[in-house]
Amino acid sequence: MQQIEKHACFGGWQEVWTHESHLLNCPMRFAVYLPPQAKERKVPVLYWLSGLTCTEQNVITKSGIQRYAAEHGIMIVAPDTSPRGESVADDAAYDLGQGASFYLNATQSPWCNHYQMYDYILHELPRLITTHFAANERKSISGHSMGGHGALVLGLRNPNDYVSVSAFSPIVSPSQVGWGQKAFTAYLGDDRAAWQQYDAVALILQGHDKKAFLVDQGLDDPFYAEQLCTQNIENACQQMHIDAQIRYHAGYDHSYYFIASWIEDHVAYHAKQLQRSIE
Numbered sequence: 137m138q139q140i141e142k143h144a145c146f147g148g149w150q151e152v153w154t155h156e157s158h159l160l161n162c163p164m165r166f167a168v169y170l171p172p173q174a175k176e177r178k179v180p181v182l183y184w185l186s187g188l189t190c191t192e193q194n195v196i197t198k199s200g201i202q203r204y205a206a207e208h209g210i211m212i213v214a215p216d217t218s219p220r221g222e223s224v225a226d227d228a229a230y231d232l233g234q235g236a237s238f239y240l241n242a243t244q245s246p247w248c249n250h251y252q253m254y255d256y257i258l259h260e261l262p263r264l265i266t267t268h269f270a271a272n273e274r275k276s277i278s279g280h281s282m283g284g285h286g287a288l289v290l291g292l293r294n295p296n297d298y299v300s301v302s303a304f305s306p307i308v309s310p311s312q313v314g315w316g317q318k319a320f321t322a323y324l325g326d327d328r329a330a331w332q333q334y335d336a337v338a339l340i341l342q343g344h345d346k347k348a349f350l351v352d353q354g355l356d357d358p359f360y361a362e363q364l365c366t367q368n369i370e371n372a373c374q375q376m377h378i379d380a381q382i383r384y385h386a387g388y389d390h391s392y393y394f395i396a397s398w399i400e401d402h403v404a405y406h407a408k409q410l411q412r413s414i415e
């Protein structure tokens with residue numbers, strides 16, 4: 137583990153670290169915000185998964201999440217969005233390869249050598265965080281767009297690992313839309329049953345988990361109708377009697393300006409659930 141950034145921030149520290157990932161088979165970066173409370177005790181962790189083309193930097197430089205993490209005493213961990221490096225398979229397009237992992241475990245060559253982000257987020261990264269930082273075992277997960285998809289899938293499939301789940305502008309039905317179909321074909325091949333394991337709406341309809349979650353979606357988001365299809369998750373939740381909060385916001389787009397406008401609510405949502413989990 138090597139520290140590559142450290143900045144004082146709202147009484148705590150914003151840090152960026154690199155480490156050798158044995159699952160991803162390459163060096164990985166992650167950002168960690170240590171709230172002031174972490175100087176005195178172990179605190180719960182909110183994992184944040186960013187979207188296509190992003191790195192660990194987007195959420196820490198654009199969302200303002202640290203102010204609310206400091207208020208609630210929550211550590212924020214934001215990994216890079218994919219394995220990277222010259223030896224890591226890539227594609228010239230922005231929606232495949234490096235920066236576009238879709239947070240799954242690839243089964244197809246050449247991707248499977250490095251693209252094991254599902255296991256990295258679920259197992260390797262939390263182990264590293266609890267070993268090296270003042271983090272307790274309680275964790276929640278959130279993310280944006282491709283990262284919102286990752287957060288929903290990880291949360292739905294692992295309800296005992298994540299206390300709460302939220303998402304901004306998530307790709308809720310990747311197996312039904314262009315971004316997801318392109319990535320799933322490359323990473324998972326033609327096995328549609330494998331696709332369903334990484335599709336939040338399919339998982340809900342399979343009855344995976346009944347826990348409530350929070351989703352925010354901008355109505356001026358250029359990807360809303362074609363790639364995100366938020367209505368699909370609303371319908372699935374109604375059908376399965378899941379009490380999800382799915383909020384639509386007129387005038388907001390897909391950017392981090394949207395995320396910055398509502399991130400306070402997401403951190404408060406997770407803080408409440410994380411607190412409840414120990415009462």
Ligand SMILES: N[C@@H](CCC(=O)N[C@@H](CSC=O)C(=O)NCC(=O)O)C(=O)O
Nearest residue numbers: 187188189190194230281282283391392
């Ligand atoms: N064609 C665009 C697409 C990139 C983009 O919009 N990325 C979003 C996430 S999209 C879904 O996962 C993003 O978060 N961008 C970074 C940011 O800081 O806004 C392009 O290549 O630019």
